[in-house]
Amino acid sequence: MAHSSKIFCCFSFLFSTLSIIPLSHQLEQHPLDSLTPIEFIRVQAIVNQSHPTTTNDITFQYIGLNEPDKQALISWLQNHRTTPITAPPPRQAFVIARINHQTHELVVDLLYDNIVSDHIHHGFGYPLLTFEEQNGASQLVFNHAPFLAALNKRGLKVEEVICETFAIGWFGETKQNGRVVKVMCYYLDGTVNLYMRPIEAITVTVDLEAMKITHFRDRLVVPVPKAAGTDYRESEQKEPFGPELKGITVVxxxxxxxxxxGSRVRWANWDFHLSFDARVGPVVSLASIYDTEKQEFRRVMYRGFVSELFVPYMDLTEEWYYRTFFDAGEYGYGLCAVPLEPLRDCPANAVYMGAYVAAQNGMPIEMPNVFCIFERNAGDVMWRHTETMIPPDLITEVRPDMSLVVRMVSTVGNYDYINDWEFKQIGSIKVTVGLTGLLEVRGSKYTHKDQIDEEVYGTLLAENTLGAYHDHFITYHLDLDVDGCE
Amino acid sequence: MAHSSKIFCCFSFLFSTLSIIPLSHQLEQHPLDSLTPIEFIRVQAIVNQSHPTTTNDITFQYIGLNEPDKQALISWLQNHRTTPITAPPPRQAFVIARINHQTHELVVDLLYDNIVSDHIHHGFGYPLLTFEEQNGASQLVFNHAPFLAALNKRGLKVEEVICETFAIGWFGETKQNGRVVKVMCYYLDGTVNLYMRPIEAITVTVDLEAMKITHFRDRLVVPVPKAAGTDYRESEQKEPFGPELKGITVVxxxxxxxxxxGSRVRWANWDFHLSFDARVGPVVSLASIYDTEKQEFRRVMYRGFVSELFVPYMDLTEEWYYRTFFDAGEYGYGLCAVPLEPLRDCPANAVYMGAYVAAQNGMPIEMPNVFCIFERNAGDVMWRHTETMIPPDLITEVRPDMSLVVRMVSTVGNYDYINDWEFKQIGSIKVTVGLTGLLEVRGSKYTHKDQIDEEVYGTLLAENTLGAYHDHFITYHLDLDVDGCE
Incomplete structure (x- = not known):
């Protein structure tokens, strides 16, 4: 699944926001570097000043680097080596903001402190949801009498209910739906695994612009799957345990x-630039590999990132049909990144890096430990040969395999995506996305598969619990430039 | 490619043969254990005694365990726990021997020391080639005047020539070809990478039974690709080198x-039996996983091994069309296993195991370090979730991934197969074959791709060097018994 509101996570970050990197550092800035905290603040100020009457209503849905022109950047990089005073390509931010209930796509120049372009988007699609508006929408139900009545009818305690916002997809409508989300709730009461306890068959529709519930329907009562056995925390597990493994670590x-x-990473024969974006997460740029024979770096990839994660569900019922999430475009694959847990998310030899995203008010929010970088020594062999045909010796030549991994984990609601960029000494870049987290399930009246004689769009996994059929389509933007051939 | 004659390797093993495991150990023998050295010797003696007049001519093409009946073994294992005195299934060897120029398939009982069955094979196909007969065949050319003349015509020094034997495949003949191989030679002269220097267009056909050259043809002269730049030994590499990596190890x-x-391996929730076979290499049996909730082992796989490696080439020329190798059935995937190089083929935390195969005379040959077993800590995550929706805490639960790897490397001529059985804590068994070693190339008159205007069945990789089109089909025998469902 693919919703999210990392609301609380976001707020806790907010307090640790302003440990800002000194401005002098910017002299060494690479044109592809992510925006710095100072730059976020300047973007906010420039946009707010341009609309003084509505400043309090402006929401920043996205702030990121406006990617410089590729050819301009490449020739600057080439000239820069010999003529360091050459001016870099313009340093600009790309901003999506809601101003006067309209979606503006703005380009802000950070050298001249001005707005270079301001385009109002009238087409389909809407900007990334902010944590703040997701939080606002999901709290509305707690003051909505029909919802409270629906909980009451089911015998559920309101203080154990957690709600999330769901993007509604597009089903061929010829007119825009506006910025609308649905709110769906879960029941804790004895578990932290809320996703296993959906409160089914209630539809709550929220207009984000008015921040109001525009439609409510309580269609039928479906049992909430039980809490027992759903808590995944190590601290909550009870015997019997499986065999414990002895310590093992990389040294x-x-x-x-x-x-x-800075943002440049060099390892073995590789050299690349790593940045972070709220929508797409890690961006690997200018990856090149040193050719020992030619004694020069050879270009491999200009720019690579996860461009979208499309997660459609195959359930046609009223409360499920619209679930066709764009995890990057709607929720932010980068925005949903979580702090990596040392020694568990990444091995002992990992180094961690943080990043910044913009809050809804445009201010920078620090995201600590959003990347880890480590050398992987998995016990694999890069190349080997044993030659038995040339006496008297046995020739055995073995080159162990070593690689460099850049990892980010993005938790979009119940699903955790482990996003790896792996650089191999043989010259290949391997991209991997590990899918983990908690399954998206649907509450059901069924307790045994023998009771099922209709299409239920899922597999009965436990009493009252259907594992919903769905896909995860992960697409990459890979601008390969092998030896400069684009 | 897929030929082999690990002749010299074989001979050097031979001298370290008779450090034999004490017989008392057999009391604890598992019915699926590989044959012990003592058992090889008894098999040899029983077969030789059964044919006293031809003993000197008997060649043992294969000796291995005659797999006990599955149901008999499973019920013995079940009863054995409660009634240890129950007799195990009969301990038997399966033998393929050439006796009086016929292929015998024999079953030898190791409790009663007798031959249980003796079947003469009259159909297509022939037994595994022994190292000794491959060696004999490939040496014949050095006393064959037309071959020496062919070398002379090419200006090649005989002392730099290395020859190998090639199985000839089957192309729809209605009569058997007998036990025939072709011999193909390579030229060292400045490299150990013989495979890069084929001496093309000479066809030498050998009848193994008569151990005589039955046909010779020198079709045309093709340049032998040059030696420069082909030596892969670390000691022979010259600057410039790539960047050196700092030490990294598993502790x-x-x-x-x-x-x-013995042959039983237990790790985490896994329990399995590991044995070795000259034809198929590693055999994993009785793999079961402990279910902590049920508090019992659950069956996953009765028996698994690589059943064949079929390597056909797509070159229709006279000296290449027949290359359609069965690496397991013709050369022995186990027989071609090579000693693993500690710290390179397997990480620092690996444990090594040896095995035995039969020489052509039936005597056991020790193969040291044929398996390594290690825990893999690759920096991967088995399962994780970060929960941001339940304030005030951020719940982060991460279970790092750890697995157990059983590795064997089989070098069949120029190709090295890295054969891994990986046991994962989540309950899956992952089989992997890493393909490495040296490419099989064909000598060619061409030095530049612009010269090529005919089908050359390969890609021009360097001057006079065509990388030959071919496939590697690896098939597994996997007798899965998940929860006893066969």
Whole structure:
């Protein structure tokens, strides 16, 4: 599934916001570097000043780097080596903001402190949902009498209910739906695994612009699956446990073999730039590999990132049909990144990096430990051969495999995506997305598969619990430039 | 490609043969254990005694365990727990021997020391080639005047020539070809990478039974690709080198978490039996996983192994069309296993195991370090979730991934197959074959792709060097018994 409102996470970050990098650092800035905290603040100020009468109503749905022109950047990089005073391509931010109930796409220049372009979007689609508006929408139900009555009818305690916002997809409508979401709730009461306890058959529709419930329907009562056995926390597990494994760790007595210089990472024969974006998460740019024979770097990839994660469900019922999530475009694959847990999300030899995103008011929010970088020593072999045909010796040549991994984890609601970029010494880049987290389930009246004689759009996993049929389509933007051939 | 004659390797093993495991160990023998050295010797003696007049001519093409009946074994294992005195299934060897120029398939009982069955094979196909007969066949050319003349015509030094034997495939003949191989030679002269220097267009056909060259043809002279730049040994590499990586190793201060008890391996929730076979290499049997809730082992796989590696080439020329190798059935995937190189083929925390195969005379040959077993800590995550929806805490639960790997490397001529059986804590068994080693190339008159205007069945990789089109089909025998469902 693919909703999210990392509301609380977001707020707790907010307090640790303003430990800002000194401005002098900017002199060394790479044109592809993510926006700095100072730059976020300047973007906010420039946009707010341009609309003084509505400043309090402006919401920043997205702020990120406005990618410089590729050819301009490449020639600047080439000239920069010999003529360091050449001016870099313009440093600009791309902003999506709601101003006067309209979606503006703005380009803000950070050298001249002005708005370069301001385009109002009238077409289909709407900007990324902010955590703040998701939080606002999902709280509305708690003051909505029909919803409280619906809980009451089911015998559910309101203080155990957690709600989330769901994008509604597009089903061929010829007119825009506006910025509308649905709110769907879960029941804790004895577990932290809320996703296993959906409160089914209630439809709540919210207009984000008015921040009001525009439609409510309580269609039928479906049992909430039971809490027992759903808590996944180690601290809550009870015996019998499986066999415990002895300690195992990776050791690098002389430290890592990679060098992180700002956003530039160098390891083995690889050199690349790593940045972070609220929508797409990690962006790997200018990846090149050193050719020892030619004694020069050879271009491999200009820019690569996850461009979208499309997660459609195959359930046609009233409360499910609209679930066709765009995790990057609607919720933010980067925005939903979570702090990596040292020694568990990444091995002992990992190094961590943070990033910044914009809050709804445009102010920077620090996201600590959003990336980890480590050398992977998985016990694999890069190349080997044993030659038995040339006496008297047995020739055995083995090159163990080592690679560099850049990892981010994005938790979009119940699903955790483990996003790896792996650089291999043989010259390949391997992209992997590990899908984990908690299954999206649908509450059901069924307790045994023998009772099922209709299409239920899922598999009965436990009493009153259907695992909903769905797909995860992960698409990549890969601008490969092998030896400059685009 | 898929030929082999690990002749020299074989001979060097031979001298370290008779450090034999004490017989008393057999009391604890598992019915699926590979044959012990003592058992090989008894099999040899029983077969030789059964044909006293031809003993000197008997060749043992294969000796291995005659797999006990599955149901008999499973019920014995079940009863054995409660009634340890129950007799195990009969301990038998399966033997393929050439006796009086006929292929015998024999079953030898190791309790009663007798031959249970003796079947003469009259159909197509022939037994595994022994190292000894491959060696004999490939040496014949050096006393064959037309071959020496062919070398002379090409200006090649005989002392730099290495020859190998090639199985000839089957192309719809209605009569058997007998036991025939072709011999193909390579030229060292400045490299150990013989496979890059084929001496093309000479066809040598050998009848193994007569151990004589039955046909010779020198069709045309093709340049032998040059030696420069083909030596792969680390000691022979010259600057410039790529960047060197700092040390990285796996550490298990309290030792490994697996227990090896004879052929039985226990790790985490897994329990399985590991044996070795000359034809198929590693055999994993009786793999079961402990269910902590049910508090019992649940069956997953009765028996699994690589049943064949079929490597056909797509070259229709006279010297290449027949290359359609069965690496397991013709050369022995186990027989071609090579000693694993500690710290390179397997990580620092690996444990090594040896095995035995039969020489052509039936005597056991020790193969040291044929398996390594290690826990893989690749920095992956088995399961994770971060929960942001339940204030005030951020719940982060991460279970790092750990697995157990059983590895064997089989080098069939130029190709090295890295054969892994990986046991995962989530209950899956992952089989992997890494394909490495040296490419099979064909010598060619071409030095530039612009010269090519005919089908050359390959890609021009370097001057006079065509990478030959071919496939590797790896098939597995997987007798899965999930929860006893066969």
């Amino acid at each position: 690098q007595p002389d430290g890592p073999s990679f060098i992180i210089d | 298990q201060p309290d030792g490994p978490s697996f227990i090896i008890d």
